[in-house]
Amino acid sequence: MTIKIAVLGAGRWGVHLVRNFLENPQARLVAVVDPNPERLAALRSRYQFDESVLLATDWAQVRELPELDAVAIVTPASSHYTLIADALQQGYHVLAEKPLTLYPAESLELCRLAEQQHRQLVVDHTYLFHPAVIGGKAVIQKGILGDLRYGYATRTHLGPVRPDVDAMWDLAIHDIAIFNTWLGETPIKVQATGNVWLQSGLADLVWVTLTYPSGFQAYIHLCWFNPDKQRRLGVVGSQGTLIFDELSTESPLTIQHGSLEQSGNRFTPMNQSHEVVNVEPGEPLKRVCEHFLDCVSQNTTSTVSSGWVGAHLVQILRALTESLEQGGVPVTVPQPFKF
DSSP states (O other): OOEEEEEEOOSTTHHHHHHHHHHOTTEEEEEEEOSOHHHHHHHHHHHTOOTTSEEESSGGGTTTOTTOOEEEEOSOGGGHHHHHHHHHHTTOEEEEESSSOSSHHHHHHHHHHHHHHTOOEEEEOGGGGOHHHHHHHHHHHTTTTOSEEEEEEEEEEEOOOOSSSOHIIIIIHHHHHHHHHHHTSOOSEEEEEEEOSSBTTBOSEEEEEEEOTTSOEEEEEEESEEEEEEEEEEEEETTEEEEEETTOSSOOEEEEEEEEEEETTEEEEEEEEEEEOOOOOOOHHHHHHHHHHHHHHHTOOOSSSBHHHHHHHHHHHHHHHHHHHTTSOOEEOOOOSOO
């Protein structure tokens, strides 16, 4: 079964989706939509599109194509709700860039609409398909780290700065998704504080605290105004620390083994060693596209990154926003709409 797909948005991330769908034999790219004609011309030149690929500056030019099966929506988050709702109502399956929407009620409505239409809604939480994240989950499930103590993450770089959401909405969703997956639970309480320098009302630096039902806490440092680029996440246990360092291309997933042994009132480091965890090679976004196409061809709900998963991440981010706006007070996260 060949799935005919349109990509809405040909910006920094959209071009990677275009490339992956072009390379996937299960898909046929039939249209690309972007308001910038120069981007479309650059895509045509880069990939030598023939006339069967419609290049359009508006969704209205594409939404009623008779051969269309699915759409990938890679547009500003503020436009997601309207575009996704219309695509689902037209009978198309949807792959949506994160975050699903900016409001939990809108996300819930889209999930219910997808079910009513018997169409698949998958959210591109790319890290959930990263080989190192999948491998890290297996490490934790085996109990290698012992009793889990706490987690930490740093995600900093110098841009890109988004005009539609703050650094927390742009960046935190990755680390929250990883922690949720590794722990097998979702936070019940959150806190956030931040600083604004560049754009009024949009925090450039945010410090996040997540508290899970088990008592595990994770601390996240987020900034898009820091030349010290880091993408590093760790989970600390009584027997060692699991580290996912995305910028370490040769060994992105490692374990620092070690524990403390008490003798009287002294604690001595023991069993210290460094282990590289082997992970399968592969582009995470390629796996996202393959997963979406499989969900469409079988018309089955994603077990990794469904609309429901995306909707709960929006719930968490909205609770964090509430905390941020109140100067860091703890905010209770609502129960997930659905697992």
